[in-house]
Amino acid sequence: MADVTGERSRAQLLLVGALALAVIFLSLSLLLNSVIYTENLATRQTHADVEKAETFRASVVDGLGGAVEYANRRNVTGFADRRDAYRAATDDWIPTLANYSATDGLAGDVDRAGVQQGTRIVDANASTGIVDRNGDGDWTMATDSSVRRFRLNVTLSSVDSPDDTTITIDDGTAQDVVVEDDGSGPQVRVVGRGTCELTRGHVDIGAGRVDGDYCPPLADARPTGTVDVSVSNGDGIDATYSFVVDRHSEGFRTAVDTANFPGQCTPPSPPTYATTVGDDPYTTPAIYAATARIGVATQDLDYRRTVRAAPDEAGEPATGPTFTTFNVTQSGNDFDVGWQTSDPNADVDSVDLRVTYVTNGTVYADSSGLSPNGSASFKDVPSGLAYYVNGTVTDGTSDRRVSEIHDTGACPP
Template structure:
């Protein structure tokens, strides 16, 4: 009888041909996996390329909408400034003129965009009525028309916005300082107190305070004759930067604007507040109806984009 037990010595009974077959199977399997990985890599690269291309196309496609919205904001600011100076007989007249001015701009802009097949439109949703307060005579002191030196320029519990504050000051009218006798523009609201003091300290000096602490002291960069400009909106004095001047119109509710020692400085000034019917009723200084701000609805459409935005326009 044949002995069917495994021979001693630990040798495998596998034949050489079987080992060759197994090696070939492993080689084929490795090749198959390699082909699979290459295919997956190609698919992944294609997906990444497609995603990048789609992103680039979306960015390019949205560029027109972003540009149009930016230009609509600029057009709104220009329109508000224009109608405030030209049509300030009443708030009704201002709103009508603003709507008409924006429509003229929109028609021209829409025709321009239609050339490339895009549809664009801007509509006036609403406007915030306010008051422009102004003095035009550069030789007049910063007093009331009757000569009162300490007075309230504008005050109302609902007053909460101040913009476009600019003073053109005659340096020859300034008191020596710093001192309590210098001219002070005081802005108080529930957001705190801000103060501009203007005086002569070996040259015109503008001192800015917030809640009683001095935050900036600036000198004019240039003059026009004897005058220099304090531009709160652009944070500059005589064209030179005065960075912390911008705190003056950062206000809250229950706003009061007042002058102290108005007889110690003189020149022109202008400002716009966000409530109608406030400000002096005299001939100079005086107040007129104004539009403080406006809300615009912008739409921009292409075959691949449907863009809408609501934009608040508040000129500086």
């Protein structure tokens, strides 16, 4: 009988122990579930905050880009006017965005950081083609430039099968964009990549779109980095066009003129581009890009970024230096050169000057390692000859070049 009682006692102890363990496991399970729920809730809250911050960032970039394009389209010719218009537009828009973000539980702020000067090129004459001021359809549109917002509006009735207009974008590897009629109607053909039908005449090379629709062949040909842009048979169609480059007007115009008029003394008459609005094609100083510092704060997130807006810029942001001015003053057999430079990263390394003979390219004189802003003189240059006066500005990674032609009695050569 004693054995039976002992067995019952042991059984009772085992049952009590099992119940105790069950209570412990249940408690641990509830505690663990509570922790997991809390962490999941915190994670969901953090992810939601990050998504809101990213939406805020995207809204700021879109708003800056809209203000840049608004300023660039205004009928003004000075960069200060563009900058003031940009500031006025963002003055109205930034408080509205900040107030709107507050309704979404965010404390958002936007602090303008600056704008990068460039040049806008426009031809608004729809009765002519992609031509220079002389009406020439074979010419260089841009040299050694980052190009964005490159748009054409083509008159469809002017596109016919015998005449193909080709725009060549060259970053070291040339890519041809052809506007043509292959017999089935107008189209945009990217050589080696494919075609897209052209039904309304809108070609957005910068965004890779035709008639507003994404065109994969054209998207693959968008200008990235610094490129040269030229056109062949530009007078074969009627079209308007515009684009923005990251070079200052003076250096850009000088470089393009030298490319188009290699044997003509500076300034060519007429130059490639006019400076008067409406005298197509023409250039005006423009905003190439804008930057701002943004901040977004919630209970669980502190998000701060520097953002940049350069509408329809393909590839990496433009960071190369440029000449803001490059002037060569000739007095008899003396050349006095003055220059100023600019760089988005404010890290201009040096300027090099070189004088070469137009006839054979032989170097007459050069001077390297000069300051980013300065002047130099070349005295007693031999008479009766024509010379290229070349300038190169570098930041150690990339460089830009300009060139003017001057003579001592033998121009054109």
